[in-house]
Amino acid sequence: MLEEVVGTVRAKLHATLEAKLSGRIDKLPVVLGQRVKAGDVVARLDVAEINARLEQAEAALEQAERDWKRISTLFEQQSVTRADYEASQARHRVAKGVAAEAKAMMSYVEIVAPFDGVVTKKWADVGDLAAPGKPLISIEDPSVLQLETDMPQTIAAHVKRDTRLAARVDGVSGELTGTVSEIAPTADSVSRTIRVKMDLSAQPGLSSGQFARLLVPVGEGDSLRVPVAAVVQRGQLEIVFVVANQHAQLHLVKTGKRVGDEMEILSGLHAGDAVVIEGAAHLTDGQPVEVK
Numbered sequence: 521m522l523e524e525v526v527g528t529v530r531a532k533l534h535a536t537l538e539a540k541l542s543g544r545i546d547k548l549p550v551v552l553g554q555r556v557k558a559g560d561v562v563a564r565l566d567v568a569e570i571n572a573r574l575e576q577a578e579a580a581l582e583q584a585e586r587d588w589k590r591i592s593t594l595f596e597q598q599s600v601t602r603a604d605y606e607a608s609q610a611r612h613r614v615a616k617g618v619a620a621e622a623k624a625m626m627s628y629v630e631i632v633a634p635f636d637g638v639v640t641k642k643w644a645d646v647g648d649l650a651a652p653g654k655p656l657i658s659i660e661d662p663s664v665l666q667l668e669t670d671m672p673q674t675i676a677a678h679v680k681r682d683t684r685l686a687a688r689v690d691g692v693s694g695e696l697t698g699t700v701s702e703i704a705p706t707a708d709s710v711s712r713t714i715r716v717k718m719d720l721s722a723q724p725g726l727s728s729g730q731f732a733r734l735l736v737p738v739g740e741g742d743s744l745r746v747p748v749a750a751v752v753q754r755g756q757l758e759i760v761f762v763v764a765n766q767h768a769q770l771h772l773v774k775t776g777k778r779v780g781d782e783m784e785i786l787s788g789l790h791a792g793d794a795v796v797i798e799g800a801a802h803l804t805d806g807q808p809v810e811v812k
Contacts, residue, residue, distance in 0.1 A: 522735045522779050527669025529689060529720065529730040531660035533635060536643075539565060539650035540628040548646050550657065556633040562657050563631040565650055570625050577615070577622040584608075584615035637661040640728070660728060665720045667698060667732050670713035678738045679703065679716060687718070689732040692725045695780060735779070745782040750795045751775060752803075760789060761796040761803050763811060768796055770805035 543565035550562050591608035594600040641658035650656060667687055671679065679685070681703055686695045702717040718734065720726065751773070752759040758775050761768040773788030789795070796809060803809070 522777065523675050523738045524777055525669050525671050525675060525734045525736055527667050527687075527732045527734050529726065529728055529732050530666055530668050531637075531662060531728045532664040532666045532719065533637070534640075534658065534660035534728075535634055535637075536641075536655045536658045537562065537631050537634075538653060538655050539563070539631060540652060541565070541570070541625055542649065542651040543567075543570065543629070545644060545646050545648050545650050545656075548642070548644070548656075550639045550642075552639055552642060554639045556637060556639060556659065558633055558635050560633045561630050562633055562639070562659075563644075563650070565629045565631075567626070567629050570622075570629060574619075574622040574626055577619040581612075581615040581619040584612040588612040631656060633659055635659070635661060662728060663722065665722075665726060665728060666701070667718045667720055667734060669716050669718075669732075669734050670708065670711060671716045671734075671736070673707050673712055673714060675736050675738060676703070676707075676714040676716060678736060685718060685737075686735045687720070687732050688735070689726060689730050691730055692723055695735075696720060696723060696726070743776070744785045744789060744791060745779065746785055746789070746795050747797050748778065748781055748783050749797050750800055751783050752801050760785070761800050761805075761809075762789070763794040763796060763809055766808055766811065768803045768805065768807045768809045770803075 545563060546566040547564040548562070550556060556562060588608045588611070591600055591605055595602070595605040637659040638661075639657060640660050643655040643657065644650065667689075679700055681700055683700050684697055685700060686697050688695055698718040698720040700716060701719045702715075704715040707714050716734075746760060750760050752761070758773050760771050760773050762771050763769075771788045771793075774786045776784030776786045778784070794811070796803060
């Protein structure tokens with residue numbers, strides 16, 4: 521017996537990039553859908569203020585080095601006290617630290633792609649103010665996808681890591697198979713569901729954001745199923761034609777879940793009934809039929 525759990529196809533590798541310091545965005549040389557390589561510059565901040573800080577820090581360091589060398593020479597000649605020498609040494613160390621910090625800030629001016637991927641969202645544009653915690657660009661790798669679902673606890677109990685499950689994805693023909701790669705160790709306290717992720721292999725038409733249904737085996741159960749082609753939809757009615765004495769008999773049915781190319785029948789049919797598959801949509805009750 522299979523249970524369907526709805527989920528969403530997502531990229532396994534995705535990132536939302538932000539600046540490590542505040543500054544006006546000077547360049548944003550990417551557009552939505554653009555492919556980028558790891559290390560490519562996707563945004564650059566205005567460096568005028570940061571460059572000024574670096575110049576000040578380097579100038580202060582040069583002065584501190586000159587003072588420390590002069591004090592060191594005088595200390596060797598016993599012309600200054602140890603306290604003066606140690607104070608000069610401390611100022612030199614502080615100046616080195618400030619200069620190193622300014623250089624590090626300069627390295628944060630360019631925001632680069634952390635991996636090969638595609639730009640999926642732009643949160644800002646040239647001229648906007650960037651700041652830590654404020655997203656700039658979202659990137660994801662479309663070559664490695666997952667099906668992500670919040671599964672009821674009763675169903676999740678039947679799922680283990682590394683097991684293979686089937687899924688149906690809107691826009692992709694046929695069923696897909698994947699391997700369960702992650703299962704959350706605890707359930708959500710509000711929805712009582714468990715987050716489950718399943719790795720999917722590459723497939724034409726498969727992309728991030730698509731709606732999906734994961735098919736989870738939950739044990740053996742008696743169910744009556746017929747080919748999907750046998751079920752005819754007429755208005756709000758679901759109909760199946762049963763062959764009896766070479767004639768088509770109309771049966772109103774209630775359907776359940778679709779499993780592959782078969783539809784579960786909850787009521788209206790009995791096991792062993794011969795149903796019409798070809799041309800069922802054009803039949804009327806009592807019409808003669810030929811059994812093949």
